[in-house]
Amino acid sequence: xxxxxxxxxxxxxxxxxxxxxxxxxxxxxxxxxxxxxxxxxxxxxxxxxxxxxxxxxxxxxxxxxxxxxxxxxxxxxxxxxxxxxxxxxxxxxxxxxxxxxxxxxxxxxxxxxxxxxxxxxxxxxxxxxxxxxxxxxxxxxxxxxxxxxxxxxxxxxxxxxxxxxxxxxxxxxxxxxxxxxxxxxxxxxxxxxxxxxxxxxxxxxxxxxxxxxxxxxxxxxxxxxxxxxxxxxxxxxxxxxxxxxxxxxx
Amino acid sequence: xxxxxxxxxxxxxxxxxxxxxxxxxxxxxxxxxxxxxxxxxxxxxxxxxxxxxxxxxxxxxxxxxxxxxxxxxxxxxxxxxxxxxxxxxxxxxxxxxxxxxxxxxxxxxxxxxxxxxxxxxxxxxxxxxxxxxxxxxxxxxxxxxxxxxxxxxxxxxxxxxxxxxxxxxxxxxxxxxxxxxxxxxxxxxxxxxxxxxxxxxxxxxxxxxxxxxxxxxxxxxxxxxxxxxxxxxxxxxxxxxxxxxxxxxx
DNA sequence: GCCTGGATGTCGTGA
DNA sequence: TCACGACGTCCAGGC
Numbered sequence: 378x379x380x381x382x383x384x385x386x387x388x389x390x391x392x393x394x395x396x397x398x399x400x401x402x403x404x405x406x407x408x409x410x411x412x413x414x415x416x417x418x419x420x421x422x423x424x425x426x427x428x429x430x431x432x433x434x435x436x437x438x439x440x441x442x443x444x445x446x447x448x449x450x451x452x453x454x455x456x457x458x459x460x461x462x463x464x465x466x467x468x469x470x471x472x473x474x475x476x477x478x479x480x481x482x483x484x485x486x487x488x489x490x491x492x493x494x495x496x497x498x499x500x501x502x503x504x505x506x507x508x509x510x511x512x513x514x515x516x517x518x519x520x521x522x523x524x525x526x527x528x529x530x531x532x533x534x535x536x537x538x539x540x541x542x543x544x545x546x547x548x549x550x551x552x553x554x555x556x557x558x559x560x561x562x563x564x565x566x567x568x569x570x571x572x573x574x575x576x577x578x579x580x581x582x583x584x585x586x587x588x589x590x591x592x593x594x595x596x597x598x599x600x601x602x603x604x605x606x607x608x609x610x611x612x613x614x615x616x617x618x619x620x621x622x623x624x625x626x627x
Numbered sequence: 628x629x630x631x632x633x634x635x636x637x638x639x640x641x642x643x644x645x646x647x648x649x650x651x652x653x654x655x656x657x658x659x660x661x662x663x664x665x666x667x668x669x670x671x672x673x674x675x676x677x678x679x680x681x682x683x684x685x686x687x688x689x690x691x692x693x694x695x696x697x698x699x700x701x702x703x704x705x706x707x708x709x710x711x712x713x714x715x716x717x718x719x720x721x722x723x724x725x726x727x728x729x730x731x732x733x734x735x736x737x738x739x740x741x742x743x744x745x746x747x748x749x750x751x752x753x754x755x756x757x758x759x760x761x762x763x764x765x766x767x768x769x770x771x772x773x774x775x776x777x778x779x780x781x782x783x784x785x786x787x788x789x790x791x792x793x794x795x796x797x798x799x800x801x802x803x804x805x806x807x808x809x810x811x812x813x814x815x816x817x818x819x820x821x822x823x824x825x826x827x828x829x830x831x832x833x834x835x836x837x838x839x840x841x842x843x844x845x846x847x848x849x850x851x852x853x854x855x856x857x858x859x860x861x862x863x864x865x866x867x868x869x870x871x872x873x874x875x876x877x
Numbered sequence: 878g879c880c881t882g883g884a885t886g887t888c889g890t891g892a
Numbered sequence: 893t894c895a896c897g898a899c900g901t902c903c904a905g906g907c
Binding site for chain 2: 378379380382384402404406408409410418419420421422423424425426427428429431433434435437439441442443444445446449450451453454486488489491493494495496497498499500501502503504505506537558562563566567570614
């Protein structure tokens with residue numbers, strides 16, 4: 378892990394560092410007054426302003442202003458970065474094909490350039506996802522309803538894969554759609570399509586559909602009722618029973 | 628526009644710069660070996676590794692590895708950043724309420740800290756959006772079909788606002804759903820919901836629905852056909868007729 | 878504040 | 893490669 382930084386570099390010096398860093402897979406940040414042109418899936422133009430530009434060795438480029446979580450401009454992984462000096466400005470160009478996309482950042486003034494070497498990595502562990510909800514229900518199918526017997530996950534249907542497919546206490550086919558958080562009408566439509574597809578496979582068997590999520594919007598509940606579908610409240614992680622006090626320390 | 632940088636600072640020096648920068652609204656970057664803990668809408672834990680951390684004055688914080696476009700951890704705008712030294716490590720904590728979310732970044736080694744002052748701004752101009760497609764069609768409704776007469780945009784229905792509502796050459800109500808790029812089955816479902824809602828308003832008038840997009844997937848085309856809906860190919864920006872030669876210069 | 882739907886969404890997975 | 897759906901989606905706009 379090292380960091381190399383140039384403060385108010387000449388374009389020539391900045392160019393040398395950029396080419397070196399792009400070549401040996403270092404991460405780069407630039408800060409300065411620049412314009413940005415993008416052409417690809419859409420087309421955009423960003424007038425002069427102060428921005429932070431991040432270039433990653435996997436081909437990602439991010440242009441950040443001092444607001445918002447999303448970069449104002451970017452390119453996804455897989456792009457090729459090149460730096461050059463044109464008309465007295467330092468230009469960083471990032472391109473890819475399929476789809477054809479190009480991003481040009483032109484600095485009229487560069488306050489700082491840094492190159493960082495990344496050596497240590499470690500993977501993220503995340504809980505609270507839809508997969509956690511699925512595991513929870515497979516552990517305890519009664520969370521959906523008494524007597525529910527899961528038979529398959531991601532079972533293919535004409536309308537796409539069903540999250541959990543099984544039988545209810547009466548032996549009727551049961552389609553379960555999972556959502557990790559509060560849902561809107563689209564989930565009701567999704568479940569309806571699945572139930573119709575499965576119904577076509579098991580005519581006359583009275584296929585049922587249940588949406589499992591922490592909660593649903595009012596409109597969604599109406600839609601479910603109209604279609605003869607059900608909602609069951611469940612969270613991807615078991616709710617805590619006690620409240621925690623949270624101080625500043627550890 | 629200024630940049631202040633500390634190379635391999637002591638935690639004490641880094642803390643002083645962070646507090647100063649958080650206080651006067653500067654953007655901050657940090658690079659070093661750190662762990663990250665998040666708890667909020669989900670829960671995650673990231674073991675030690677080299678990362679770039681960006682703190683914005685609007686309360687955004689981003690933790691980037693050397694891969695991917697998305698930060699591995701983050702907080703959205705509106706959070707409060709605080710820095711402190713705990714157990715010999717520099718800790719940056721970012722919190723918000725509604726929902727309650729907390730992010731802790733703990734540096735065991737800090738290679739560099741920088742604070743940037745952002746003064747100049749400029750807004751992004753973007754073309755190729757769904758709104759551009761709408762304007763194109765309102766300019767030339769025959770792009771949808773000969774004789775189409777738009778009557779309203781964002782017209783409210785029981786299923787939500789319809790992109791363009793109008794009449795066909797026969798005077799029948801026509802619902803137009805716009806998508807700026809190639810679409811999947813969800814768009815067919817969305818259009819179907821709109822058409823059903825409008826059909827309930829104009830019983831017996833033979834309400835029609837047309838999906839306008841650059842292209843659709845095969846499955847989506849099937850779904851549209853099943854429901855008696857149509858697809859018309861159109862791009863948000865007029866396609867160029869000639870090919871451009873693209874050199875490296877300007 | 879909640880709800881809704883677009884996005885240069887990004888990202889993983891499977892065919 | 894494309895299609896499809898999840899995501900701590902983010903985000904603007906309405907109410």
